[in-house]
Amino acid sequence: MNLDSTFRSPPDVSQLPILHVEALVKSKDGIIVRTDLIRDGVTKWLLDNFVALSIGQEISSFGGLNESYAQDFDSILVIECSGGNLDTGAYRLQQVELDVQAYQLHTQPEQQSSQHTQSLEGPADESDNDSRARILVLPSIDLDGLWESLQFDLPIQSRLLSAISRMVSFSVQRLGKWVITWNRLILIWGPPGTGKTSLCRGLSQKLAIRLGKHYPRSKLFEVNAHSLGSKFFGESGKLVGRMFENIESLLEEEDDTFVCVFIDEIETLASRRDRALNGNEPFDAIRAVNALLTGLDKLKEHPNVIVVCTSNLVTALDQAFLDRVDIKQYIPRLAARPVYKISKDCLEELGRHGIIEGACFDVVQITPNDPLQYVERPAEQLILPSFNEMILHYKTFPNAIPKLLADAVLESEGLSGRTIRRLPALSLVLYSNSARYDIRTAIQALRMGIASETQAKAEAMVEEHSGATRTNGQ
Ligand SMILES: Nc1ncnc2c1ncn2[C@@H]1O[C@H](COP(=O)(O)OP(=O)(O)O)[C@@H](O)[C@H]1O
Numbered sequence: 488m489n490l491d492s493t494f495r496s497p498p499d500v501s502q503l504p505i506l507h508v509e510a511l512v513k514s515k516d517g518i519i520v521r522t523d524l525i526r527d528g529v530t531k532w533l534l535d536n537f538v539a540l541s542i543g544q545e546i547s548s549f550g551g552l553n554e555s556y557a558q559d560f561d562s563i564l565v566i567e568c569s570g571g572n573l574d575t576g577a578y579r580l581q582q583v584e585l586d587v588q589a590y591q592l593h594t595q596p597e598q599q600s601s602q603h604t605q606s607l608e609g610p611a612d613e614s615d616n617d618s619r620a621r622i623l624v625l626p627s628i629d630l631d632g633l634w635e636s637l638q639f640d641l642p643i644q645s646r647l648l649s650a651i652s653r654m655v656s657f658s659v660q661r662l663g664k665w666v667i668t669w670n671r672l673i674l675i676w677g678p679p680g681t682g683k684t685s686l687c688r689g690l691s692q693k694l695a696i697r698l699g700k701h702y703p704r705s706k707l708f709e710v711n712a713h714s715l716g717s718k719f720f721g722e723s724g725k726l727v728g729r730m731f732e733n734i735e736s737l738l739e740e741e742d743d744t745f746v747c748v749f750i751d752e753i754e755t756l757a758s759r760r761d762r763a764l765n766g767n768e769p770f771d772a773i774r775a776v777n778a779l780l781t782g783l784d785k786l787k788e789h790p791n792v793i794v795v796c797t798s799n800l801v802t803a804l805d806q807a808f809l810d811r812v813d814i815k816q817y818i819p820r821l822a823a824r825p826v827y828k829i830s831k832d833c834l835e836e837l838g839r840h841g842i843i844e845g846a847c848f849d850v851v852q853i854t855p856n857d858p859l860q861y862v863e864r865p866a867e868q869l870i871l872p873s874f875n876e877m878i879l880h881y882k883t884f885p886n887a888i889p890k891l892l893a894d895a896v897l898e899s900e901g902l903s904g905r906t907i908r909r910l911p912a913l914s915l916v917l918y919s920n921s922a923r924y925d926i927r928t929a930i931q932a933l934r935m936g937i938a939s940e941t942q943a944k945a946e947a948m949v950e951e952h953s954g955a956t957r958t959n960g961q
């Protein structure tokens with residue numbers, strides 16, 4: 488066959504990068520507003536009034552915007568540009584497609600009384616029922632800010648969000664089910680304490696916002712995998728099956744709702760069946776995996792659902808489960824840049840609350856012939872330079888606060904994100920007695936905290952190793 492003769496030039500599809508703008512609409516006494524109308528109004532207003540917008544730009548004056556809308560906003564924020572090659576900087580509106588997402592935050596607590604979680608209740612063990620699943624209406628006030636608090640060295644978040652939201656919008660078009668056979672199943676895996684659970688919850692929130700124009704309502708259905716391992720022999724498979732029936736009935740009743748099913752630590756439900764068959768694990772585990780696979784296969788018939796899972800132990804996962812996963816995302820241990828950013832955020836938060844005194848830092852050169860000088864000044868707020876600024880300007884000053892913070896970051900290698908986030912405040916209460924600290928004392932305390940955690944970790948490893956040697960020697 489002559490390929491040249493069959494080749495057709497691609498259709499003229501708009502290839503413009505998409506600039507995402509989030510418009511947070513005030514929540515007033517549970518009144519639900521027409522976010523679709525607001526979205527169109529804001530899009531037109533932005534196009535009429537702005538030539539360019541920058542990533543991170545917050546718009547707070549709304550002159551010329553329809554009066555009734557203008558009072559409704561908490562904020563309009565330029566989030567990111569997918570398909571563009573700039574992370575920061577301005578985008579001319581003529582050169583992008585504008586995607587305004589207007590949304591309200593739901594204050595509604597977990598729907599524990601929801602019929603879908605209620606029907607999970609089996610007469611056998613009433614006490615465990617509430618803990619098997621929780622449903623959260625999205626976007627939720629409980630998850631606000633979580634996505635932004637996460638730090639990764641690579642653009643993992645924007646890539647995941649963009650791929651999954653496009654996956655769902657493709658599915659809205661009801662692609663032929665025998666032709667396009669993806670499962671919309673995502674696995675986030677990697678070492679503990681790196682932000683996997685938080686990433687999945689944050690992802691559900693951001694997807695709900697971004698998919699608002701396809702699905703006006705969204706829900707997070709969070710399955711507690713551990714609670715499905717029943718204490719009654721043979722029960723687990725049934726519980727897993729019942730869980731999926733409940734998800735399906737939610738999808739059928741609310742086919743205009745986007746549902747994000749989240750199963751944390753999936754290894755509890757999807758452990759390798761070959762190992763179980765070889766005798767060590769109870770037969771019940773095999774039934775649970777079978778029920779999980781059957782459940783997943785049924786869910787994929789519904790275009791309005793995705794399933795996100797996490798695992799610390801990917802080698803323990805069943806092959807048939809892994810084979811169904813469409814997107815596998817590895818989350819590495821935290822690198823220096825994210826650790827620096829988390830520590831900076833924590834110290835600045837302590838500064839905002841007056842626990843650490845305000846200060847600002849600079850590197851100056853009085854005349855072109857003078858050497859560079861490091862300057863530290865008291866200020867109203869504590870503002871630490873970014874990681875890039877630290878590398879560029881402060882690295883050569885061994886006693887500069889930003890350099891001392893960078894040293895602390897290097898010393899914390901190997902600690903989890905969970906530990907990194909708690910150490911700045913914890914070290915203050917453990918290693919110092921005052922009610923208010925200067926930043927130098929706070930960083931000294933932080934370094935003591937890091938040293939103590941690192942030592943405890945090393946001791947635990949030695950203990951584990953000698954335990955293993957003892958067991959093998961027996
Ligand atoms: N990459 C990260 N960026 C910011 N904070 C993080 C990160 N990883 C972990 N944390 C902090 O540690 C806590 C626990 O993270 P979690 O999402 O439960 O990790 P995992 O599920 O990988 O064990 C989070 O609440 C967060 O405060």
Ligand SMILES: [Mg+2]
Nearest residue numbers: 683684751797
């Ligand atoms: Mg976790």
